[in-house]
Amino acid sequence: MLTKRIIPCLDVRNGRVVKGVNFEGIRDVSSPIDLAKYYSSCGADELVFYDITASFEERKIFTGILKEAASSVFIPLTVGGGINSLDDFDRVLKSGADKVSVNSGAIKNPSLIYEAAKRYGSQCVVLSADVKRVNGVFRVFSKGGRENTGIEAVEWLRRGQESGAGEIVLNSIDTDGVKQGFDIPMLKAVCEAVSIPVIASGGAGRPEDFIELFKEVPGADAGLAASIFHFGEVKIKDLKALMKQNGIPVRI
Amino acid sequence: MIAVVDYGVGNLFSILSSLKYIGADAEVVSDPALLREADKLILPGVGAFRDAAEKLRSTGMWDAVKAEAAVGKPLLGICLGMQLLFEKSFEFGEYEGLSLLKGSVRPLSDIVPKGFKIPQMGWNSLHFTVEKNRLFKYIDEGDFVYFVHSYYAADCEDSVIAVTDYGAKVTASAAKDNVFGCQFHPEKSGEVGLRILKAFCEEGSL
Numbered sequence: 001m002l003t004k005r006i007i008p009c010l011d012v013r014n015g016r017v018v019k020g021v022n023f024e025g026i027r028d029v030s031s032p033i034d035l036a037k038y039y040s041s042c043g044a045d046e047l048v049f050y051d052i053t054a055s056f057e058e059r060k061i062f063t064g065i066l067k068e069a070a071s072s073v074f075i076p077l078t079v080g081g082g083i084n085s086l087d088d089f090d091r092v093l094k095s096g097a098d099k100v101s102v103n104s105g106a107i108k109n110p111s112l113i114y115e116a117a118k119r120y121g122s123q124c125v126v127l128s129a130d131v132k133r134v135n136g137v138f139r140v141f142s143k144g145g146r147e148n149t150g151i152e153a154v155e156w157l158r159r160g161q162e163s164g165a166g167e168i169v170l171n172s173i174d175t176d177g178v179k180q181g182f183d184i185p186m187l188k189a190v191c192e193a194v195s196i197p198v199i200a201s202g203g204a205g206r207p208e209d210f211i212e213l214f215k216e217v218p219g220a221d222a223g224l225a226a227s228i229f230h231f232g233e234v235k236i237k238d239l240k241a242l243m244k245q246n247g248i249p250v251r252i
Numbered sequence: 253m254i255a256v257v258d259y260g261v262g263n264l265f266s267i268l269s270s271l272k273y274i275g276a277d278a279e280v281v282s283d284p285a286l287l288r289e290a291d292k293l294i295l296p297g298v299g300a301f302r303d304a305a306e307k308l309r310s311t312g313m314w315d316a317v318k319a320e321a322a323v324g325k326p327l328l329g330i331c332l333g334m335q336l337l338f339e340k341s342f343e344f345g346e347y348e349g350l351s352l353l354k355g356s357v358r359p360l361s362d363i364v365p366k367g368f369k370i371p372q373m374g375w376n377s378l379h380f381t382v383e384k385n386r387l388f389k390y391i392d393e394g395d396f397v398y399f400v401h402s403y404y405a406a407d408c409e410d411s412v413i414a415v416t417d418y419g420a421k422v423t424a425s426a427a428k429d430n431v432f433g434c435q436f437h438p439e440k441s442g443e444v445g446l447r448i449l450k451a452f453c454e455e456g457s458l
Contacts, residue, residue, distance in 0.1 A: 123400045166371065
Protein backbone atom coordinates (compact mmCIF):
# COMPACT_ATOMS: atom_id res chain seq x y z
CA MET A 1 0.00 0.00 0.00
CA LEU A 2 1.25 3.44 -0.92
CA THR A 3 2.42 5.21 2.21
CA LYS A 4 1.82 8.75 3.38
CA ARG A 5 4.99 10.81 3.09
CA ILE A 6 6.74 12.96 5.67
CA ILE A 7 8.81 15.73 4.14
CA PRO A 8 11.16 18.08 5.97
CA CYS A 9 11.87 21.35 4.21
CA LEU A 10 15.33 22.93 4.44
CA ASP A 11 15.55 26.67 3.80
CA VAL A 12 19.03 27.27 2.41
CA ARG A 13 20.73 30.63 2.30
CA ASN A 14 24.35 31.22 1.42
CA GLY A 15 25.07 27.51 1.72
CA ARG A 16 23.58 27.14 5.21
CA VAL A 17 20.25 25.94 6.55
CA VAL A 18 18.30 28.79 8.06
CA LYS A 19 16.64 28.05 11.41
CA GLY A 20 18.53 24.83 12.10
CA VAL A 21 19.25 24.32 15.78
CA ASN A 22 18.93 21.82 18.59
CA PHE A 23 19.84 18.38 17.34
CA GLU A 24 21.22 15.30 18.94
CA GLY A 25 23.73 13.24 17.02
CA ILE A 26 24.48 15.83 14.41
CA ARG A 27 27.48 18.10 14.56
CA ASP A 28 26.67 20.89 12.19
CA VAL A 29 22.93 21.53 12.10
CA SER A 30 23.24 24.36 9.65
CA SER A 31 25.03 22.22 7.09
CA PRO A 32 22.41 21.24 4.49
CA ILE A 33 24.39 18.09 3.68
CA ASP A 34 24.62 16.90 7.30
CA LEU A 35 20.99 17.70 7.93
CA ALA A 36 19.86 15.96 4.72
CA LYS A 37 21.83 12.84 5.68
CA TYR A 38 20.40 12.96 9.19
CA TYR A 39 16.80 13.25 7.97
CA SER A 40 17.28 10.52 5.42
CA SER A 41 18.61 8.19 8.13
CA CYS A 42 15.64 8.87 10.43
CA GLY A 43 13.08 8.02 7.81
CA ALA A 44 12.22 11.22 5.93
CA ASP A 45 10.49 10.15 2.72
CA GLU A 46 11.63 13.08 0.67
CA LEU A 47 13.48 16.35 1.17
CA VAL A 48 12.72 19.84 -0.03
CA PHE A 49 15.57 22.28 -0.49
CA TYR A 50 14.22 25.78 -0.56
CA ASP A 51 16.59 28.32 -2.06
CA ILE A 52 16.24 31.70 -0.39
CA THR A 53 19.24 33.04 -2.17
CA ALA A 54 19.61 36.75 -2.67
CA SER A 55 22.34 36.95 -5.28
CA PHE A 56 23.82 35.23 -8.29
CA GLU A 57 26.90 34.23 -6.28
CA GLU A 58 24.78 32.61 -3.58
CA ARG A 59 22.81 30.77 -6.24
CA LYS A 60 25.98 29.07 -7.41
CA ILE A 61 26.68 28.01 -3.83
CA PHE A 62 23.16 26.60 -3.60
CA THR A 63 23.64 24.55 -6.75
CA GLY A 64 26.90 23.18 -5.35
CA ILE A 65 25.19 22.20 -2.10
CA LEU A 66 22.43 20.49 -4.05
CA LYS A 67 24.97 18.47 -6.04
CA GLU A 68 26.71 17.37 -2.89
CA ALA A 69 23.43 16.38 -1.21
CA ALA A 70 22.25 14.47 -4.27
CA SER A 71 25.53 12.57 -4.31
CA SER A 72 25.07 11.23 -0.80
CA VAL A 73 21.33 11.17 -0.06
CA PHE A 74 19.31 8.76 -2.16
CA ILE A 75 15.71 9.76 -1.55
CA PRO A 76 13.70 12.13 -3.76
CA LEU A 77 14.86 15.75 -3.64
CA THR A 78 12.65 18.67 -4.56
CA VAL A 79 14.04 22.13 -5.15
CA GLY A 80 12.03 25.30 -4.81
CA GLY A 81 12.75 28.99 -4.64
CA GLY A 82 13.63 31.29 -7.50
CA ILE A 83 12.37 29.02 -10.27
CA ASN A 84 11.25 31.37 -13.03
CA SER A 85 12.34 29.79 -16.30
CA LEU A 86 13.18 26.56 -18.08
CA ASP A 87 16.84 27.47 -17.52
CA ASP A 88 16.19 27.34 -13.78
CA PHE A 89 14.62 23.89 -14.18
CA ASP A 90 17.60 22.78 -16.19
CA ARG A 91 20.12 24.11 -13.67
CA VAL A 92 18.64 22.32 -10.64
CA LEU A 93 17.73 19.09 -12.45
CA LYS A 94 21.33 18.79 -13.69
CA SER A 95 22.49 19.30 -10.10
CA GLY A 96 20.52 16.33 -8.85
CA ALA A 97 16.99 17.57 -8.13
CA ASP A 98 14.23 15.07 -8.94
CA LYS A 99 11.39 17.54 -8.79
CA VAL A 100 11.22 21.28 -9.18
CA SER A 101 8.71 23.40 -7.36
CA VAL A 102 7.36 26.58 -8.97
CA ASN A 103 5.39 29.23 -7.15
CA SER A 104 5.70 32.92 -8.06
CA GLY A 105 7.38 31.92 -11.32
CA ALA A 106 4.16 30.22 -12.45
CA ILE A 107 2.06 33.21 -11.41
CA LYS A 108 4.22 35.54 -13.50
CA ASN A 109 4.26 33.11 -16.40
CA PRO A 110 1.61 30.35 -16.21
CA SER A 111 2.89 28.68 -19.41
CA LEU A 112 6.05 27.73 -17.47
CA ILE A 113 4.15 24.74 -16.01
CA TYR A 114 3.16 23.48 -19.44
CA GLU A 115 6.59 24.09 -20.98
CA ALA A 116 8.42 22.40 -18.12
CA ALA A 117 6.06 19.41 -18.09
CA LYS A 118 6.48 19.01 -21.84
CA ARG A 119 10.27 19.09 -21.61
CA TYR A 120 10.95 17.22 -18.36
CA GLY A 121 7.73 15.30 -17.69
CA SER A 122 4.91 16.05 -15.25
CA GLN A 123 6.55 13.89 -12.60
CA CYS A 124 9.10 16.60 -11.91
CA VAL A 125 6.87 19.67 -11.99
CA VAL A 126 5.50 20.63 -8.59
CA LEU A 127 3.12 23.56 -8.33
CA SER A 128 3.44 25.22 -4.96
CA ALA A 129 0.96 27.84 -3.78
CA ASP A 130 0.78 30.11 -0.74
CA VAL A 131 -2.92 30.52 -0.03
CA LYS A 132 -4.84 32.75 2.37
CA ARG A 133 -8.49 33.44 3.00
CA VAL A 134 -9.56 36.92 1.93
CA ASN A 135 -13.22 37.68 2.72
CA GLY A 136 -13.87 33.96 2.85
CA VAL A 137 -12.29 33.20 -0.53
CA PHE A 138 -9.04 31.24 -0.95
CA ARG A 139 -6.60 33.57 -2.71
CA VAL A 140 -3.15 32.84 -4.10
CA PHE A 141 -0.40 35.06 -2.70
CA SER A 142 2.96 35.66 -4.36
CA LYS A 143 6.38 36.89 -3.27
CA GLY A 144 6.64 34.58 -0.31
CA GLY A 145 3.08 35.26 0.80
CA ARG A 146 3.32 39.06 0.82
CA GLU A 147 1.22 40.00 -2.20
CA ASN A 148 -2.39 39.09 -2.95
CA THR A 149 -2.61 38.12 -6.62
CA GLY A 150 -6.43 38.06 -6.51
CA ILE A 151 -6.35 34.60 -8.12
CA GLU A 152 -8.82 32.08 -6.68
CA ALA A 153 -6.70 29.22 -5.35
CA VAL A 154 -8.72 26.05 -6.05
CA GLU A 155 -9.27 27.00 -9.69
CA TRP A 156 -5.59 28.02 -10.01
CA LEU A 157 -4.40 24.63 -8.78
CA ARG A 158 -6.92 22.74 -10.93
CA ARG A 159 -5.65 24.64 -13.97
CA GLY A 160 -2.09 23.89 -12.89
CA GLN A 161 -2.89 20.20 -12.98
CA GLU A 162 -4.40 20.60 -16.46
CA SER A 163 -1.25 22.38 -17.64
CA GLY A 164 0.87 19.45 -16.55
CA ALA A 165 1.84 19.88 -12.90
CA GLY A 166 2.43 16.45 -11.35
CA GLU A 167 2.08 17.40 -7.72
CA ILE A 168 0.81 20.24 -5.55
CA VAL A 169 2.22 21.80 -2.41
CA LEU A 170 -0.52 23.70 -0.63
CA ASN A 171 0.82 26.08 1.97
CA SER A 172 -1.83 27.78 4.07
CA ILE A 173 -0.70 31.23 5.16
CA ASP A 174 -3.58 31.22 7.66
CA THR A 175 -2.16 28.29 9.62
CA ASP A 176 1.55 28.72 8.82
CA GLY A 177 3.63 29.33 11.93
CA VAL A 178 0.62 29.01 14.25
CA LYS A 179 1.43 25.36 15.11
CA GLN A 180 -2.22 24.49 15.76
CA GLY A 181 -2.54 21.97 12.95
CA PHE A 182 -2.82 21.89 9.17
CA ASP A 183 -5.54 23.84 7.35
CA ILE A 184 -8.02 20.97 7.00
CA PRO A 185 -10.85 22.89 5.24
CA MET A 186 -8.48 24.40 2.68
CA LEU A 187 -6.83 21.03 2.01
CA LYS A 188 -10.20 19.33 1.60
CA ALA A 189 -11.29 21.94 -0.93
CA VAL A 190 -8.14 21.44 -3.01
CA CYS A 191 -8.09 17.63 -2.76
CA GLU A 192 -11.65 17.49 -4.04
CA ALA A 193 -10.70 19.55 -7.09
CA VAL A 194 -7.51 17.79 -8.22
CA SER A 195 -6.43 14.20 -8.81
CA ILE A 196 -2.64 14.63 -8.54
CA PRO A 197 -0.79 14.18 -5.23
CA VAL A 198 -1.23 16.98 -2.70
CA ILE A 199 1.38 17.86 -0.08
CA ALA A 200 0.04 19.70 2.96
CA SER A 201 2.13 22.52 4.39
CA GLY A 202 1.70 25.07 7.12
CA GLY A 203 0.54 24.61 10.68
CA ALA A 204 2.08 21.42 12.00
CA GLY A 205 3.06 21.81 15.64
CA ARG A 206 2.73 18.31 17.08
CA PRO A 207 2.75 14.73 15.77
CA GLU A 208 -1.03 14.62 16.35
CA ASP A 209 -1.45 17.31 13.70
CA PHE A 210 -0.21 14.86 11.07
CA ILE A 211 -2.62 12.18 12.33
CA GLU A 212 -5.49 14.64 12.03
CA LEU A 213 -4.32 15.60 8.54
CA PHE A 214 -4.27 12.06 7.16
CA LYS A 215 -7.49 11.01 8.91
CA GLU A 216 -9.49 14.10 7.99
CA VAL A 217 -8.12 14.56 4.47
CA PRO A 218 -7.66 11.12 2.88
CA GLY A 219 -6.63 12.85 -0.35
CA ALA A 220 -3.53 14.37 1.26
CA ASP A 221 -0.47 12.37 0.27
CA ALA A 222 2.19 14.02 2.37
CA GLY A 223 2.83 16.42 5.21
CA LEU A 224 5.60 18.99 4.97
CA ALA A 225 7.15 20.97 7.79
CA ALA A 226 10.34 22.81 8.58
CA SER A 227 11.00 24.27 12.00
CA ILE A 228 9.30 21.58 14.09
CA PHE A 229 11.68 19.03 12.59
CA HIS A 230 14.72 21.32 12.71
CA PHE A 231 14.11 22.26 16.33
CA GLY A 232 13.53 18.64 17.23
CA GLU A 233 10.01 19.36 18.54
CA VAL A 234 8.80 16.51 16.38
CA LYS A 235 11.10 13.57 15.65
CA ILE A 236 10.34 11.80 12.40
CA LYS A 237 10.87 8.37 13.96
CA ASP A 238 8.33 9.06 16.72
CA LEU A 239 5.92 10.65 14.28
CA LYS A 240 6.02 7.62 12.00
CA ALA A 241 5.53 5.24 14.91
CA LEU A 242 2.45 7.22 15.94
CA MET A 243 1.13 7.15 12.38
CA LYS A 244 1.52 3.38 12.30
CA GLN A 245 -0.29 3.05 15.64
CA ASN A 246 -3.14 5.04 14.14
CA GLY A 247 -3.42 2.76 11.12
CA ILE A 248 -1.96 5.25 8.65
CA PRO A 249 0.19 3.53 6.00
CA VAL A 250 3.75 4.64 6.59
CA ARG A 251 7.27 3.57 5.58
CA ILE A 252 9.24 2.50 8.63
CA MET B 253 32.55 -1.10 -16.03
CA ILE B 254 28.82 -0.47 -15.78
CA ALA B 255 27.51 1.60 -18.64
CA VAL B 256 24.62 3.94 -17.85
CA VAL B 257 23.05 4.24 -21.28
CA ASP B 258 22.66 7.88 -22.29
CA TYR B 259 20.23 8.37 -25.15
CA GLY B 260 19.16 11.90 -24.36
CA VAL B 261 16.24 11.33 -22.00
CA GLY B 262 16.13 11.88 -18.32
CA ASN B 263 18.50 12.79 -15.65
CA LEU B 264 21.46 10.50 -15.09
CA PHE B 265 22.86 12.37 -12.10
CA SER B 266 21.18 10.28 -9.41
CA ILE B 267 21.77 6.89 -10.94
CA LEU B 268 25.44 7.68 -11.53
CA SER B 269 25.90 9.07 -8.00
CA SER B 270 24.22 6.09 -6.39
CA LEU B 271 26.44 3.64 -8.31
CA LYS B 272 29.55 5.61 -7.35
CA TYR B 273 28.35 5.72 -3.74
CA ILE B 274 28.30 1.92 -3.54
CA GLY B 275 31.75 1.79 -5.10
CA ALA B 276 30.75 0.62 -8.58
CA ASP B 277 32.82 1.56 -11.60
CA ALA B 278 30.08 3.31 -13.58
CA GLU B 279 30.15 5.63 -16.56
CA VAL B 280 27.61 7.44 -18.66
CA VAL B 281 27.97 6.06 -22.19
CA SER B 282 26.47 7.87 -25.15
CA ASP B 283 28.40 6.14 -27.94
CA PRO B 284 26.74 2.81 -28.82
CA ALA B 285 30.07 1.35 -29.92
CA LEU B 286 31.40 1.80 -26.37
CA LEU B 287 28.66 -0.39 -24.88
CA ARG B 288 30.72 -3.35 -26.05
CA GLU B 289 33.41 -2.49 -23.52
CA ALA B 290 30.95 -2.50 -20.61
CA ASP B 291 30.37 -5.55 -18.40
CA LYS B 292 26.87 -4.46 -17.45
CA LEU B 293 24.27 -2.02 -18.70
CA ILE B 294 21.75 0.19 -16.97
CA LEU B 295 18.93 1.58 -19.07
CA PRO B 296 17.31 4.59 -17.36
CA GLY B 297 14.42 6.63 -18.67
CA VAL B 298 11.70 9.10 -17.84
CA GLY B 299 8.98 10.65 -19.95
CA ALA B 300 6.93 9.06 -22.70
CA PHE B 301 7.58 5.61 -24.19
CA ARG B 302 7.37 6.73 -27.81
CA ASP B 303 9.90 9.55 -27.41
CA ALA B 304 12.30 7.28 -25.55
CA ALA B 305 11.99 4.48 -28.12
CA GLU B 306 12.61 6.99 -30.93
CA LYS B 307 15.68 8.36 -29.20
CA LEU B 308 17.03 4.87 -28.55
CA ARG B 309 16.77 4.19 -32.27
CA SER B 310 18.11 7.52 -33.50
CA THR B 311 21.17 7.27 -31.23
CA GLY B 312 21.91 3.72 -32.32
CA MET B 313 21.40 2.49 -28.76
CA TRP B 314 18.41 0.32 -29.67
CA ASP B 315 20.45 -2.27 -31.58
CA ALA B 316 23.48 -1.88 -29.32
CA VAL B 317 21.52 -2.60 -26.11
CA LYS B 318 19.81 -5.60 -27.73
CA ALA B 319 23.14 -6.96 -28.96
CA GLU B 320 24.81 -6.66 -25.55
CA ALA B 321 21.84 -8.28 -23.80
CA ALA B 322 21.91 -11.08 -26.36
CA VAL B 323 25.49 -11.98 -25.47
CA GLY B 324 24.44 -12.39 -21.84
CA LYS B 325 25.56 -9.14 -20.20
CA PRO B 326 23.48 -8.14 -17.19
CA LEU B 327 21.04 -5.37 -18.11
CA LEU B 328 18.89 -3.40 -15.68
CA GLY B 329 16.05 -1.21 -16.93
CA ILE B 330 14.74 1.40 -14.51
CA CYS B 331 11.22 2.92 -14.63
CA LEU B 332 10.62 3.75 -18.30
CA GLY B 333 13.86 1.87 -18.98
CA MET B 334 12.15 -1.23 -17.61
CA GLN B 335 9.03 -0.65 -19.70
CA LEU B 336 11.20 -0.45 -22.83
CA LEU B 337 12.38 -4.02 -22.22
CA PHE B 338 8.93 -5.41 -23.06
CA GLU B 339 7.44 -6.18 -26.47
CA LYS B 340 5.15 -3.22 -26.82
CA SER B 341 3.55 -0.27 -25.09
CA PHE B 342 0.07 1.16 -25.33
CA GLU B 343 1.05 4.63 -24.09
CA PHE B 344 -0.63 7.13 -26.47
CA GLY B 345 -0.82 4.56 -29.28
CA GLU B 346 0.96 1.27 -29.83
CA TYR B 347 4.74 1.17 -29.97
CA GLU B 348 7.28 -1.57 -30.27
CA GLY B 349 9.67 -2.21 -27.38
CA LEU B 350 13.04 -3.97 -27.18
CA SER B 351 11.26 -7.34 -26.72
CA LEU B 352 13.85 -8.63 -24.24
CA LEU B 353 11.00 -9.58 -21.89
CA LYS B 354 7.56 -10.93 -22.80
CA GLY B 355 4.67 -8.63 -22.06
CA SER B 356 3.23 -5.22 -22.79
CA VAL B 357 3.00 -1.84 -21.10
CA ARG B 358 -0.50 -0.61 -20.29
CA PRO B 359 -2.13 2.27 -18.39
CA LEU B 360 -2.37 1.85 -14.63
CA SER B 361 -5.96 3.10 -14.95
CA ASP B 362 -6.84 -0.26 -16.56
CA ILE B 363 -6.36 -2.11 -13.28
CA VAL B 364 -6.26 0.43 -10.46
CA PRO B 365 -9.64 1.15 -8.83
CA LYS B 366 -11.20 4.59 -8.92
CA GLY B 367 -9.94 6.88 -6.20
CA PHE B 368 -6.31 5.81 -6.59
CA LYS B 369 -4.27 8.69 -7.92
CA ILE B 370 -2.38 8.36 -11.16
CA PRO B 371 0.60 8.54 -11.31
CA GLN B 372 1.36 6.31 -8.38
CA MET B 373 3.88 8.57 -6.66
CA GLY B 374 5.62 7.60 -3.45
CA TRP B 375 6.87 4.70 -1.36
CA ASN B 376 5.23 1.31 -1.69
CA SER B 377 6.28 -2.16 -0.56
CA LEU B 378 7.72 -5.01 -2.61
CA HIS B 379 6.14 -8.45 -2.54
CA PHE B 380 8.04 -11.30 -4.13
CA THR B 381 5.94 -13.44 -6.47
CA VAL B 382 8.55 -16.15 -6.96
CA GLU B 383 11.48 -17.43 -4.97
CA LYS B 384 13.64 -14.43 -4.08
CA ASN B 385 15.45 -13.25 -7.19
CA ARG B 386 19.21 -12.58 -7.07
CA LEU B 387 18.46 -8.87 -7.46
CA PHE B 388 16.81 -8.93 -4.03
CA LYS B 389 19.42 -10.95 -2.18
CA TYR B 390 20.23 -8.04 0.16
CA ILE B 391 16.63 -6.92 0.83
CA ASP B 392 13.51 -8.39 2.42
CA GLU B 393 9.91 -9.03 1.46
CA GLY B 394 7.90 -5.93 2.32
CA ASP B 395 10.76 -3.44 1.96
CA PHE B 396 9.73 -0.03 0.62
CA VAL B 397 10.85 1.49 -2.66
CA TYR B 398 9.99 4.72 -4.47
CA PHE B 399 7.62 4.68 -7.45
CA VAL B 400 6.58 7.32 -9.98
CA HIS B 401 4.60 5.88 -12.89
CA SER B 402 1.34 5.95 -14.81
CA TYR B 403 1.88 2.77 -16.86
CA TYR B 404 2.76 -0.75 -15.81
CA ALA B 405 3.99 -4.02 -17.30
CA ALA B 406 1.16 -6.46 -18.07
CA ASP B 407 1.06 -10.02 -19.41
CA CYS B 408 4.53 -10.68 -18.03
CA GLU B 409 3.74 -13.73 -15.90
CA ASP B 410 6.92 -15.50 -16.97
CA SER B 411 9.22 -12.71 -15.78
CA VAL B 412 7.52 -10.89 -12.90
CA ILE B 413 9.53 -11.27 -9.68
CA ALA B 414 7.85 -8.69 -7.44
CA VAL B 415 4.58 -6.79 -7.31
CA THR B 416 3.34 -3.87 -5.29
CA ASP B 417 -0.20 -3.30 -4.05
CA TYR B 418 -1.88 -0.19 -5.42
CA GLY B 419 -5.48 -1.29 -5.25
CA ALA B 420 -4.36 -4.04 -7.63
CA LYS B 421 -1.22 -6.12 -8.00
CA VAL B 422 1.13 -3.96 -10.04
CA THR B 423 4.36 -5.30 -11.57
CA ALA B 424 7.21 -3.83 -9.56
CA SER B 425 10.07 -5.86 -10.95
CA ALA B 426 10.71 -8.40 -13.67
CA ALA B 427 13.67 -10.56 -14.61
CA LYS B 428 14.64 -13.24 -17.10
CA ASP B 429 18.17 -14.63 -17.09
CA ASN B 430 20.47 -11.61 -17.47
CA VAL B 431 17.71 -9.04 -18.05
CA PHE B 432 16.25 -7.19 -15.04
CA GLY B 433 13.71 -4.41 -14.72
CA CYS B 434 12.53 -2.22 -11.86
CA GLN B 435 9.44 -0.10 -12.23
CA PHE B 436 10.53 1.82 -9.12
CA HIS B 437 13.65 3.96 -8.77
CA PRO B 438 16.34 2.06 -6.83
CA GLU B 439 18.54 5.18 -7.00
CA LYS B 440 15.85 7.06 -5.04
CA SER B 441 14.83 4.27 -2.67
CA GLY B 442 17.29 4.93 0.13
CA GLU B 443 19.25 2.08 1.67
CA VAL B 444 16.97 -0.59 0.14
CA GLY B 445 17.53 0.78 -3.35
CA LEU B 446 21.30 0.88 -2.89
CA ARG B 447 21.22 -2.78 -1.85
CA ILE B 448 19.33 -3.69 -5.02
CA LEU B 449 21.91 -1.84 -7.11
CA LYS B 450 24.69 -3.59 -5.19
CA ALA B 451 23.16 -6.97 -6.02
CA PHE B 452 22.95 -6.01 -9.69
CA CYS B 453 26.58 -4.89 -9.65
CA GLU B 454 27.56 -8.36 -8.45
CA GLU B 455 25.86 -10.07 -11.39
CA GLY B 456 28.21 -11.92 -13.71
CA SER B 457 27.78 -12.37 -17.45
CA LEU B 458 25.88 -15.47 -18.50
